[in-house]
Amino acid sequence: MDTTAWQRDDQPDEEQRLCVQLMLVELGAEEASLYELFYRQRLPIAAIARLTGTAEGTIKYRLFALRKKLLRLR
Structure with missing residues (x-):
């Protein structure tokens, strides 16, 4: 079975990396x-x-808040 397609899709491309950095x-x-x-x-x-x-529990909450903030920044 060829898994190269899903492996490529699983990796962020340059545009995604730049967006995350910003x-x-x-x-x-x-x-x-x-x-x-x-x-x-x-x-x-x-x-x-x-x-x-x-x-x-505090780490979990902070991760939740972090994800929420990142979604707003998108």
Whole structure:
């Protein structure tokens, strides 16, 4: 089975990367750090909570708020 098509589609193109970079400029330092840890480094919520000394529930809420903010910036 040829999986190259879905693999290509799964990867963000240059325009998508640029759009994300422009949106990240609008984030505060804490939001940008959370984005980096969760989405780029792919750390689990528990690991982020340990690293930051923050409750897991708080991390989940901040991720929810971050996604909401990024959607508004689109």
